[in-house]
Structures are given as C-alpha cells and as structure tokens.
Amino acid sequence: MKKVTHRSLTTRLSLTLLALLLSFSTLTFGQEPAAADAVADAAPAADLGGDPAAGKTLFNANCASCHKLYAKATGPALFGVGDKYEKEWLYKWIRNSQELIKSGDARAVAISTEYNGAVMNAFPALSNEDIDNIIAYTYTPKPPPVVPTGATADAAGGGGGGISSDIILAVLALVFLMLAIMLYLVNKTLKRIAVANGVEYEDKERAERLPIWKAFAQNQFLVLVSAIFLLLASGYFAYGWMMQVGVDQGYAPVQPIHYSHRIHAGTNQIDCKYCHSSARKSKHSGIPSLNVCMNCHKNIAQVGDKTYQEGISEYQIDYNKEIQKLYDAVGWDRDNQRYTGETKPVKWVRIHNLPDFAYFNHSQHVTVAGVECQTCHGPVEEMEIMYQYSSLTMGWCINCHRETNVKLESNEYYAKIHESLSKEYDFPTLTAAQNGGLECGKCHY
C-alpha cells in the first residue's frame, strides 16, 4: 500500500517537472522572432526643411488614404520622397498632377504609367510651406518594431504563475512524501521496539473483522439504497450527456483565414453591422463578401507592429500572412495594386447552425427589437477565434422571449396593440412571450 502511494507521488512529480519544462520552452519560441525583428532600419539622411509634426497632421488628412510611408498603396511609398524629386517639381505635382502629366513632363508621365494612370487628386490649397512640412514628415524614420516587452512580460508573468503553483504542488508533494516516510519509519521503529520488548505483535483484530465489502454485501438494505443511488446518478449524467448532443456551445472551428474579431470589433471598434449588414434587413446576418473586406484592406496590407507581435506571441498567427490569404482569395495583386480577376471564394466554416426546422430572423431581433449582437453572440470583441457563445437551444430562446419586453412605444406598428393593452389590461409592458413569441408556429414552419 505504501508503495503505491509512493509511486503516485513520483508520477506527480515527474508530471510537474514536465509541465515546467514545457512552459519554459514555449517562452523561448515566443522570443525568437521578436529578437530577429529587433534590428531597426537605419534612418536615411534627412533634409528637414519643415515641421514634421505639422506635416503628419497634413499627411493624415490629405495623403494617407492613398499613400503610405514605407509601402506601396494606391500611390507609391513616400518615405524620403524629397530625395527622388526636387521640391519645385513636387509642388507642381501635388497641386495639379494631371497638368504636369499633360505638359509631357517625362517623370510625371513615367509615374502615371507605373500606376496604371491612376489619377491623383489635385491639392491646390496646399501652400509651399504645407508641402515642405509633409516632405519633412516623410523623412520620419521607420520606427523600430516595438520590442514586445509587454508581451514578454505577460508571457513570463503567465509562465511564472504556472511555475509558482507547480512549485507549491511539488513542495506539498514533498511534504507528504516525507510525512509518509516518517510514519513508516516510526511505525517500523515502534514495531521493532515492541518485538525487542517482547510484546506480542499480531493482527488479531484484522483476521476476525469482517472485510467491509462483505459486510456491505450482506446488508441488503444498503445494497438496495446504493443501487438506487447509482441508477439515479447514472440516469442523471446520461440525461445530461444526451441533452448536450447537438449543442455546440463553445464550437470554435479553425477557419481558412484566421480572422480576429478581437482586432476588428474590439481594437478597431468596427460596428458589427458594417460587415454583417444584412442582419438589419434579412433573416441571415450574412458572412460578408470579400469586397467588404477590401473596403479597408485595400489600404491595410499589414498590421501594426504591436498587433503583429501580439499575434505571433499570443496566438502564433502571422496576421500579415492572413491578410495575404485574403488578397489571394479576392485576387488582389498587392504589388501592382489591381485585381487580377482570379478569385478563390473562401469556404468559411459556419459556427452558428440552427436546424432547418427552426426559423430565425436576424432583422426581427436586430432592427425591430434592438437586441445587441453581444446578447446572443457573447463578447465577440474579445474573441480572437470566434466561437459559439450561447447554447442556441430552444429553452435558451424561450427564456429570453419570456424575459424580454417588446418595444411597444417607438413603433407605429404596435400603436394599436399598445393602446388597447393599456386600456384593457393596464399593462405597462408586454413580453415577447405574451405577444405570441412562444407559439410553435412562429418559429417552426
């Protein structure tokens, strides 16, 4: 018996050690790319004839929709543009690029051809000083990728938490082991003393005593009670298990493109219905078509460095690669900033699956009832990987219908109902259930 205890302790210990080892190894992996990216680009020599701070404001207001500093967008990358062209030329170009092209300026024509004749807006209102400021801003060196100190700290902290609890466990195990050994030793010593003192040591009682299982078997009442208890318990668990068949709460499948609701809905505060626009008017919320993604992602080919590091360290996802997947699917040639026409529709895995016999209409809930998306879909803005938050069972639907009041006041449709209700029943409110929201045929047809 003691031996068994001992063995279990060993297993426990080795497991703890293994866990410790593993947590350290993940940490090492997490740090590797961060270290690799830590080499910052050297800033080029700059002729700062203007105020970069004012330039930044101007740049963001006028240029940022088409230009980036360090990468091609609709227009070329502008970092160090003052080195490529003289200021006078730039003034002309920015104020009215089309005129410059028409005049036959070789460089203007060249750049226009390179960008497939994309027309740059004319900015006649910008003064020379403004343009100088912008040019000054374009010399802002590319900031070194943020060393993911925060992430490391977090990871270390998280890891530390793990270690500390493991240590406590290990210490406790050690204490138990020592106690067990001591008990064994004391017992042995006592026996030895007894034998030495001539005390007869015999396990008489044990021999006479009925083994407990035999006693149990002989007590019919006890057997009956425990059988009933066992049956009930197994019935209870079997029922519980069967009730969750087909309930996919927490279902979080791997999607063909790692789309982070956390970044879009959380960090960037994009309204759910910007992408899921049909939720307002249709029964389906709609998985957005890829052209909706491209509304923004035409200009966002890369995530910010901080987000990038976060993705690598916390989720082991290279967000930039995921955006590239989108480009591949939609057929966007990032280098030439044009659509190739070769599309590969994305086969998303559907998460919220209602059975065919249940009719659910998003617009009824979103537009008419004004229910927040999060009520059913949970904290989507915190979900890195989307999962099914609610159980989507009929009981869940009905509970909400019982508790939720119909918005009678602001809707002309309900005017008559509201009036007669307040007259006849003096009802201040009406739940969805009272309005017929529990009738079978409202959802099953």
Add this chain to the structure above:
Amino acid sequence: MASNKKYWKSVEELKDHSPILETLRQNEFVEAIPTDEFLGDEQTMENSSTSRRDFLKFVGFSTAAATLAACEGPVIKSIPYVNAPDEIVPGVANYYATTIADGFDFANVLIKTREGRPIKVESNDMAMHNGSVNARVHASVLSMYDTQRLAGPMIGGEAASWADFDSQMAAKLNGMAGKEVVLLTQTFASPSTSKLIAEFTAKYPNVKHVVYDTVSSSEALDAFQNKFGVRALADYDFSKAEVIVSVGADILGDWQGGGYDSGYSAGRVPKNGKMSRHIQFESNMTLSGANADKRVAVKPSDLKKIMNALNGGSTSGLSDKVAEAVKNAKAQLNAAGANGVVVCGAEDVACQAMVLEMNANSVVMDTAKPRMVRQGNKAEVLKVMNGVMNGSVKGLIAVGVDPVYAFPGKGFAEAFANLELSATFAMKANATAAASQFVGATPHYLESWGDAQIKKGYFSLQQPTIRPLFDTRSFQDTLLAWMESEQTYYDYIKDTWASILGGTSWNQALQDGVFMSDAEVAMDVAGSENVDTTLEDATSNGAQDGASSGMELLLYTNTAIGDGRQANNPWLQEMPDPITRASWDNYLTMSAADAAAKGIINENVANGALNGSYAKVTLGDVTLEKVPVYIQPGQAKGTVGLALGYGQTNAIQKEMQTGVNAYALYNGFNLMQAGVQVEKTSGEHEFACVQLHNTMMGRDIIRETTLDVYKDGDVHDWNPIPEVSKDHQEIPVTSPDADLWDPFDRSIGHHFNMSIDLNACTGCGACVIACHAENNVPVVGKSEVRRSRDMHWLRIDRYYSSEEDFAADTKKKDDMSGLFGDNGSLGGFGEMEDPAENPQVAFMPVMCQHCNHAPCETVCPVAASSHGRQGQNHMAYNRCVGTRYCANNCPYKVRRFNWFLYNENDEFNYHMNNDLGRMVLNPDVVVRSRGVMEKCSMCIQMTQKTILDAKRDGRPVKDGEFQTACSNACSAGAITFGDINDHSSEIYKKKKDSRMYHLLEAVGTEPNVMYQTKVRNTKES
C-alpha cells in the same frame, strides 16, 4: 374432463401403423432442410476469412461507430460572394416582372427569386390585361429546373459548339438557295421577333415562315382577319356581360388562348342583386360547363346548327330540349342587348364570322384591341405537313414546336428525318429534336430576353431572372448571328421598343414589365393573306356536319398539361384534373349510357382506387389500341373526349411518360372528329383519381341558392346557422352556450381569416400549384396517389348532383322515410351516389380550416399541433411523432401524412431528388421528412414576413398586404385573405356578408376559413 376427441392432421394418422407417420414422428420437417447446401461446402467455409465471431465483431463495431457518428454534428461550410451584387441580400427575395410567351400560355408575371434562383411565379398586378396566369404558368418555374433539358447545341446527335452550329447551318442554308425551306414557329406575339423573322426571310427568300399553334384557333383568326384585316382574336371582357351564351367554347379553359376567368368571375359575384347568366352548350364536361347556370349537352356536330338558330335561323335538326334551350338563350340575349355575348368554339369560319356579327354591338367584345396570342393558320400548316411528306418542302426549321410528336400525319416522322435540312430550336430533346440534324438549345423564358404584345396596345417585356443554366442561346440571338449582325437580341428589342416607348424610359418599362402604347407594330406573319370564307368552308371540318357514323370525338387540352409542352413537370402531372379529379393520365371521357352499351365499366377496387376498362379507338386509318375510359357525367351521348399533350416519349422522364398521344387523332388539325369507332378491349386501367365519392348526397357541404332567393328570400332560410340541442332546446351552434371551451380573447393583434367565394371560384387549380411552389409540397407519384397518399395541402373538391340539381338532391334526402319503399333511405342513398346524366357541378377549394376549436389539437399526444393567437393552426413538424390521430380527428380531411421520405429518395424520382429540381424549393419553409403530419399553414411564413416588414418600417399593416400563396394566385378573386381585427378590411366585409357560412359549421369547430354561398342565376327567360 378431458375431451375424447381425436385430432388428426392427415388420413395417414387414422391408420394404425403407418410408416409415413413413423418417419414424421421422428422428424420436425417433412423434407430435410438443405443445410448442407450452405454449411456442407467445407471449402467455402474454410476459405472464408470471416468467422462467426468476426461477424459479430463487425456488427457490434459498425453499430457503435454509427451511434457515435450520429452524435457528431456535421461541418457546414458557408461560401460568401467574392464580390456581392448590390441587389442580392441573402435571405431577402427579389421580384422581377417578366412575361411568359411559350406559344401556348401568354401572361405577365412576377418572378420571386431568392439568392438568384427563381422560385415562384406570381401574377403581375400592374398589367391591365395580364393574360392567363393559370396552373401551367405557375408551374413553369419548375420546367426551367428540368433535368431533361438540352445542355447545348447538337449537330447530327452530337454535342457541338455554337460556332460550329452557326457555320454549318449557314453553309447548309446557303447551299439550299431556291429550295423551299419552312421556318415553322410557335406564336411569339412578339413585335421584335416578328420584325427579326421578316428580316431573316428577306435575306433568305427561299425560307417561308409559317406559324403553327399546336392547338389551333385558325377559324376564329380567319373570320377576324376577313372582317378587320388583322390576324388576331377578339377579346372579351366577361365582367361586363349579363348573359353569356357559349356554344362549345370553353371560356374558362384554353379556348382562344384562355385567360378569361378573372373577368368572368367578376361578373359572377352577385352585386346589387345582379349577376351574369351563363348558358353553355357543349359535349365534353368542361370548366365552363361546370360553372354555367345552365349546361346543355350537345354533340359537336350540333354546334353549327345552334349558332345558326341563335343567329335567327331555324332550329331544325336539334332535339326539342336543345331547341327550347336555344330559344330561351336567344330571348335572354336579346333582352340583355349590348350586355349579351355569344362565344363559339366551333371550328368553322362562318360560325366565327357569325359571332363577330352578333356581338358587334356588345360591350363585352373588344375588336379594336384584339388579342395576338394565336397566329397559326391550319391551311398553311397542312400544306407544310403535306409538303414534307410529298417532298416539295426540302427543309424544316422548327422553333418552339414539336411537329414530329404533334403532327397527325402518318409517316411525317420518317419524311422529316429524310429532309435535306432539319433543324429544331427547343429546350428539350423532344421528338422533333431527336430526328433533327441541327438542334439549337434554347433557354427557358426565365433565362432570356424577349417582348410580347399579348393584346394590341398592351406591350410587355421578358427579362432573364437567372443566368442560363446551360449552354443555350435564344432562337432570336441565333437568327441575329446567322444574319451576321453585331447586335444581341437585347439590343434588338431595345431598338424595336424605341418607337413603342415614345419618351418613357426603358428601365421603367422593364421594372413594370408591361407598357401600354398606341404604337402600331407590324405583327402580321408574312404570307398570311386574306382567307376566302367559301374556300375555307370547303376545307372545313366534316365533323361539324355530323355526316359519318360512329361516335364524335372532341379533343381538348386539360388544365394541367395543356398542349403537352410541360409534360415533364411533376407538379402538373400530379395536379388532379378539376373535372375528373384524376391525375397522371389522359383518358377517353364517355357518357354512362354509352359506356353501359359498350360494356365499359369504372369501378372502385379493394383499396378504394378507381379502375376502368380500356377501349380501342379508331379514326380512319389511325388506331389507338389501349385508351383508358373514364365515365364522365355530363358527357353528351354519342360523343367522347380525349386530352391532348400526353403520350410523349422523348425527353421525358419515365415516370412522366403517361397517357396516350391524342395528336394522332388530330386529323386536319381539327379538334372535332366524327366517325370514331370505340370498342372495349381487354385489361383494366388503374386511375390515380383523388376523389372517389362524387356526389354531395344532400349534405350541407356546399351551400347553394338561386339569385331570386338570394335577393328576396330570408337569409335564415337559404343560409341558416345550424342548431344543436342543449337541454332539449335548439340553440344555434355559434352561441356560447353550445361551446365546450372557454373562448380566447383574439381582439388584440391580428386574427387571420380566409374567405372563399364559391361563385367566383372556377376550379382552375392555379392555387393548387402555387401552394405546391410556396410550401415545398412533395410529389408522390401515381401509385401513391392511387393509395390516397397525395400531399396536396389544398384540394378543390368537385361535386356532381345526382338529380338534375343540388336542390333536388336535398329534397330527395329530406323526403326519405323509412328504410324501404319508394322513399326508403336504403335504396335512396344508393341512387344518390350516382351522378346525374347531366349534373349540376360545384367546386370547393378545401384546405386546413384553421379551426379555433380544432379537433386535431386536442388529440395530439405530443402537442405538435397547437393554436396561435392569430388564428392559425400550427403544426410543429419536429415535434410530430406520426400517430396520425389528428388526421383521423379532422372532419375536413386536410391533414397529409408523409408516408415516405420524398426528397433525396430514388423511389420518388421527382424534382426533390435532383440538384436542379431542388433549386425551386422555398428556403423559408422546411422540407418535411418521413413520418410527420403536414398541412396548410395558412402560409404563416408569408404573414410573418408581412408583419416583420411592417414592424421594421414602423407602420401598421395595410389591408391587402396579408396574402397567402393561394389568395395571391387566384386571378378570379375567389380567395380573400386578411385580418378581421381590421374592421375596414375586405375580409371583415366578407365575414359580415349574408352569403358567409363555415364548412360543417354544425360540428362547432369555428373555422377561420369561411365560404360564400354559391348563387346560381336560374332565370330561364
């Protein structure tokens, strides 16, 4: 005490020492079981690697695996658009206005599309004259998803490319200069196509354009052309008629292109004590005859005499009864003056000219804006047929028609196959396509552009509602390609319409689908000059003079299949004929007297289904060997009827190859044929007839009254509320005292009611198909229909009177006393089961009555059937366990049980069994599975959508917004649907109408469906 009786099994046992007995005593079986055969073969047993234990292991493992797999949900993929079109929002339906003009049916329709798939046809309310949105038009959407469609052009039976098709065809056409080539087309009624074909025939002078209507209205066209110089058909607005005399014209059927039922019904509903009077002379029992106030059964050969008599001639040659009826009809016509109208179905130019003459002052007939839906000329088509057979015609290009199937000439098929040039433009590889060198695959009307002028000045546009499913190209586009035009047909239409539209925008016209304009558009077919009446008379139909012996045959087109171009449509095949109530068949209709004389019987066999004798039908040198005979009450003695359009074998699924090809008897393209020999042959035909009891037997099912009683009588007499006895006191069944249940308060919110006006309902069946399309009702096939397992949520019951009218039936029942004797009920009820020789007919659409006190709800053990506060009786399919108690307890017999899985099941190989056909399913309605009960939901998906739309817009629901599929489809206005809590609504008025009654009201079910008592105008003079 034990019995001394000795039981014995054989005589042997009586002998004392029988050796046989001894052996038997030892053996359990008389003969040894041949176990050696399967166990004795040592080699097989040893070679088998599967031991008994292995087998059990496999069984156990597969069971466990199947169980585990069942607990795992499937992974469902969702694939959004890469670039979503603006107008498509998943889950929201789009509607497009378009036009069907398939050569037989012409109508302005609205197409409901979901996620880019057309799923339902509705009528276009904007059209002032929207043609005939009948059952076939409603079903036409399914014909697009037909698996038998041509996937691309073919040359010599091999798939080809359109480029090859064009070049080879052009080479062929150019090589045939000087030889006669006929372009045989359907009626297009299309300004653009007429113009285009004229340009084409100008380029190829050897090509002659001939229009061929599979079922011709040639004589009426000739008469109209003679008088007005335009090849068209007079239009009739029966809503203005006070007296309608129809001489063999099935005005509620496909007569002259059909589409008259909405006007007709408007005039039939009594308003201010007035309704039209309809007198029908006919031989087959048609919808028109069934709806008429007075129906006179006459032979087709009498029609001409009746027309003469009506026109002031003598009544000689007519029987006294008919002569009397004609005299009365004439008197009533005269009395009605400008509001009287005569229509005629006789295939005779003189008769048709008489019609135009007699109606000249009638406000009902419109000759200024005639209808263009038939253009064909019998004489020309006959010339083509004979030309092909005698070799004078060298080439034939068939467009939208199937002459090899539908031409009556014997030997035409061989002659066609031997032509120098044979080409077909068709959607399916029909008989003509199968025999053609060139087959151009044409798109369905829902996939292509087009235009039409159904009635002069009433223009309509046809627009695609889906991308072509196959590699098809419209005939018009092909013509343009042959003429080496740069234009597409779409551009061509736009050019043509520039003059029609005047200043109106094209987009507006396209959105409306219809456009009224006084623009003159040349629509005449080149070469159809004025026809001389006398000449036409000479070639006219002998049948109408009754010259020859034998029976007279009147061919007809039935409501479901029409001329047969949609015969591969399971909805239409399964749609019961409104008159005979038989589906999946055509048959010879015959009067009971003739049948008895020939020994022909119809009988109900053990399972209740109808069986009938076969007959051999001979006309001249054509014989149809086995034609089933249906004994039709009201069929004129000495005549038989047979529906066209059946018996196709090309490009039609095996299950849909039903009936016999009656076009073989369509001699000279005349529907009326004399001298037909009919004799009984061996065998019994199995009909799929859904109504097995034909008479009402004086029961209170359809309430009827006469116009006089309705006007002047006491409503309690002609529309009484049934009474029940309580404490030996008679109280009305509607009284709260007679009620077992506590009433619900339904005053808040909506309370849906439906009203069916039995005066307006013509029995056309458009609602039946619309219900199929909206509610994903499965098709079960002929043998299942025979077992009474048809799934129609909405049926149209047809009742015959067993006396001369229903009133006499009721009187006979009321006069019965005792069991035996003259008035005895035993014999009396037996007699009442048989319909009269020329019975009165009544139609009654019956769907779930949505009882407020529903008997089905109380007996459901799992509460799958429950009641909504809005008045609908809900059916939760996922809850149903299939006990069928509800169906047994339903007094209206409207519940349908899914005996089988009808989708994705090879046993039911209809549209739900293939990917193409399933595209027609309505995504808002669940497809039911095996073992559950289903029934009419009062289109709750539609009412819920209307409510949601209103809520979303924040406005009350307007009257008329609430619709069901059937009320929407009813062009006759017989079905009204709405909210009776809205006291300004149409339905509320119907509820308060004196004609209102509930079906089987005495049962106390308080239905939410009500009927309006049928009123007949029985005024004889």
